Amino acid sequence: MPAPISGNAAEPSLDTGLSATPAFSPLYQQIKGLILQRLQAGEWKPGELIPSEIELAARFRVSQGTVRKAVDELAGENLLVRRQGKGTFVATHTEQHVRYRFLKLVPDDGDLIREGPAQRAFLECKRTRASAEIARALGLRSGDAVMQVRRVLSFAADGGAQTPTILEDLWLPGGPFKGLTAERMAGFRGPTYALFETEFGVRMVRAEEKIRAVLPDADQAGILQVAPATPLLSVERVAYTYNDTPMELRRGLYRTDTHHYRNDLS
Structure with a gap:
């Protein structure tokens, strides 16, 4: 099990697309970066269910609320999709509501x-x-x-x-x-x-x-x-x-x- 992430630890090296901070970043942003690393590595592929917030909280040794805030941002950026009663899935361009989001x-x-x-x-x-x-x-x-x-x-x-x-x-x-x-x-x-x-x-x-x-x-x-x-x-x-x-x-x-x-x- 990985060591707990400090609330003022340096931001993960993955570029999450957000503006760089001088030295530190909020804890949920660090978790967001770690989830992005898993997505980039292909651990969870498009259309697949990712672990629950409880499981992710245990993996990263942070609170469930911290994980939820990270997942909320990723869902807002169309990288993850929440489905009521089913869980959170990796977004895919085959889904109807996002398939043409780049065509304006x-x-x-x-x-x-x-x-x-x-x-x-x-x-x-x-x-x-x-x-x-x-x-x-x-x-x-x-x-x-x-x-x-x-x-x-x-x-x-x-x-x-x-x-x-x-x-x-x-x-x-x-x-x-x-x-x-x-x-x-x-x-x-x-x-x-x-x-x-x-x-x-x-x-x-x-x-x-x-x-x-x-x-x-x-x-x-x-x-x-x-x-x-x-x-x-x-x-x-x-x-x-x-x-x-x-x-x-x-x-x-x-x-x-x-x-x-x-x-x-x-």
Whole structure:
């Protein structure tokens, strides 16, 4: 049994994604870091039940209340999911309420159910070498192997024909995503991050985005079936797995004639 954790001990070495403290951290934050270490190590996999708060309190030799506060924060960050009467589970991108939490483009009428899932067309999926810019975003060295994917997402606005709405370019580290193909992505019945999680063992836990208005080039305008003078929303995202390790660079161009970008702030 591990020695009890001191209430003013130094924070665990795992980067939990919170701002660093000068020397100490609250006890529940230390427990949160230790739980994150277990998640990162794969001790509890996506969709699996984690030990109860009583069991975790005994393991870490702290109070149940301290564990509960740590678990509450992890649940608030969509890393864990509480289920009444069943326990706490590792969150997974296959769950309905979180599967599209990184996609913020919604139809103007707000009816996601009527619109239905996107139709995906993969234009390219190849193994290539990272440019200096791509390598910097993914924490790699220039020239390292990456997977590059280009795809179009189309939606049926108002129940009509499918309209190309999002053009995306993705870059992924070559090592963790060895074996990724367009056929494998197209054949997966679910969101892309669920594919990464279930077939490659990479769980995206948070993302950072930069958004600006741009004009498409001729190639982009042709793919999205818009005039070259049509303003589009450019969304650049870096998605991270545990320990703030970058695992995806994604650049998307969004049409906003029938959709808008919505973000809930709290």
